[in-house]
Amino acid sequence: MNQRIIRLITPILLIIVMGLMGARCQKDERITPPPPVMPDALDISMRLSTYDGVSKFSQQDIKFYAIEPNNNPTISITAESKYQQMDGFGYTLTGGSAMHLKNMSDSKRSQLLYELFDSKDDNIGVSYLRISIGASDLDAAPFSYNDLPAGQTDEEMTQFSLAPDKQYLIPVLKEILAINPDIKILGSPWSPPTWMKDNGATKGGELLKEYYQAYAKYFVKYVQEMQKEGIIIDAITVQNEPLHPGNNPSLYMPATAQAEFIKTALGPAFEAANISTKIIIYDHNADKPEYPISILNDVEASQFIDGSAFHLYGGDIDNLSQVHNAHPDKNLYFTEQWIGAPGSFGDDMVWHTRNLIIGAPRNWCRNVLEWNLAANSALEPHTDGGCTKCLGALTIDGDKVARNPAYYIIAHASKYVSPGSVRIESNMPNNLPNVAFLTPDNKIVVIVLNESDSEQQFNIELGEQLTSTKLAAKAVATYVWKQ
Numbered sequence: 274m275n276q277r278i279i280r281l282i283t284p285i286l287l288i289i290v291m292g293l294m295g296a297r298c299q300k301d302e303r304i305t306p307p308p309p310v311m312p313d314a315l316d317i318s319m320r321l322s323t324y325d326g327v328s329k330f331s332q333q334d335i336k337f338y339a340i341e342p343n344n345n346p347t348i349s350i351t352a353e354s355k356y357q358q359m360d361g362f363g364y365t366l367t368g369g370s371a372m373h374l375k376n377m378s379d380s381k382r383s384q385l386l387y388e389l390f391d392s393k394d395d396n397i398g399v400s401y402l403r404i405s406i407g408a409s410d411l412d413a414a415p416f417s418y419n420d421l422p423a424g425q426t427d428e429e430m431t432q433f434s435l436a437p438d439k440q441y442l443i444p445v446l447k448e449i450l451a452i453n454p455d456i457k458i459l460g461s462p463w464s465p466p467t468w469m470k471d472n473g474a475t476k477g478g479e480l481l482k483e484y485y486q487a488y489a490k491y492f493v494k495y496v497q498e499m500q501k502e503g504i505i506i507d508a509i510t511v512q513n514e515p516l517h518p519g520n521n522p523s524l525y526m527p528a529t530a531q532a533e534f535i536k537t538a539l540g541p542a543f544e545a546a547n548i549s550t551k552i553i554i555y556d557h558n559a560d561k562p563e564y565p566i567s568i569l570n571d572v573e574a575s576q577f578i579d580g581s582a583f584h585l586y587g588g589d590i591d592n593l594s595q596v597h598n599a600h601p602d603k604n605l606y607f608t609e610q611w612i613g614a615p616g617s618f619g620d621d622m623v624w625h626t627r628n629l630i631i632g633a634p635r636n637w638c639r640n641v642l643e644w645n646l647a648a649n650s651a652l653e654p655h656t657d658g659g660c661t662k663c664l665g666a667l668t669i670d671g672d673k674v675a676r677n678p679a680y681y682i683i684a685h686a687s688k689y690v691s692p693g694s695v696r697i698e699s700n701m702p703n704n705l706p707n708v709a710f711l712t713p714d715n716k717i718v719v720i721v722l723n724e725s726d727s728e729q730q731f732n733i734e735l736g737e738q739l740t741s742t743k744l745a746a747k748a749v750a751t752y753v754w755k756q
Contacts, residue, residue: 321750345730381674418434648668694713
């Protein structure tokens with residue numbers, strides 16, 4: 274083939290080859306599938322406790338995505354529907370609890386207190402404490418701040434002294450306040466000084482009317498002396514379990530007597546001393562809502578009262594809403610519930626989560642407190658006649674610490690539902706009791722219990738976003754949704 278013909282054919286061949294290559298490329302482009310459309314990832318974290326205790330408030334490495342509607346049960350959150358503001362979650366720091374903490378080595382105690390009262394990292398952010406005014410039954414022996422020899426009285430409180438609490442309770446409270454200066458502290462008396470009582474004993478009896486004014490001064494002095502120690506008492510209850518005079522120490526105080534004491538002595542005394550500490554009534558079981566309602570119906574007493582406090586050794590948690598409905602301008606508090614030794618992690622977690630962590634806020638409570646923070650493995654100390662089976666949230670033996678059911682029950686709320694959070698609306702699908710909160714930093718916290726005996730798949734809906742999750746039978750989870 275001569276050179277002239279080659280020069281003529283070569284361009285034609287190049288055009289044909291390029292055309293074939295272009296056609297192949299176009300064919301390949303047509304058959305390449307498009308990349309899959311990924312669902313939107315949602316900024317949700319999850320902490321889980323399982324009935325068997327394999328997971329105890331454990332962080333879950335799970336990703337949550339926006340999904341399309343389905344037929345699974347749905348917990349719908351309505352952040353615009355707001356209810357009460359929360360003051361916090363925590364425990365009673367009994368005298369015995371403080372003793373065990375103070376007797377730890379300084380380094381171990383500091384480490385434990387940060388774990389309890391700091392909210393960063395894996396610390397659980399406890400934000401509310403109840404303490405006893407004088408001894409509770411979880412002190413080694415009964416005492417008041419004005420104990421006198423038989424036959425003596427001190428109506429002007431010249432011999433009032435916080436000395437019994439300066440060995441353990443007050444030093445531990447100061448360490449806690451250094452970690453969390455904003456923690457709220459509630460004081461509750463188990464008994465007045467015995468010289469004020471009609472039976473002259475720490476156990477039972479009634480407050481003599483002739484000492485109403487003296488006892489009011491006792492409360493005033495308590496708040497003032499604690500303030501001198503740098504400890505602000507946010508609130509007091511008038512009497513722990515006023516219808517249970519069988520404890521040691523204790524006092525029987527029917528509703529009529531409590532109303533009379535508040536309106537004639539305690540309220541005016543606080544007002545005269547310019548004390549802003551809240552006065553909270555009742556502090557006993559949910560089976561007698563008529564007790565606080567009758568006091569709040571007394572206009573003279575009610576003007577001094579912030580609200581009512583409850584325990585749940587009797588009655589139903591939903592009874593608390595009766596008190597709210599009767600007096601919606603007054604606050605409600607949940608101040609005590611024990612766990613009996615040796616405890617059962619799964620059963621205790623389910624019951625306390627349903628009734629306290631979920632039930633109490635859904636019935637208007639501003640706080641939830643478990644009884645008691647700590648005991649040792651012998652469940653000591655306690656008074657003669659006091660509780661012998663009260664399992665602390667912690668068991669402390671020297672520097673050895675064990676974490677018991679109440680530790681994890683409270684952690685599911687305290688870690689994320691910071692003071693100032695507001696309860697918001699959420700529905701209750703069958704077998705999925707829950708409660709939802711909007712935090713000050715605009716996060717949504719949802720605490721859910723799967724009450725059923727089988728694993729449950731369900732949705733959580735916030736606004737136009739829907740996500741799916743699941744819980745094993747009797748499991749508890751806290752979901753934190755960053756909006």
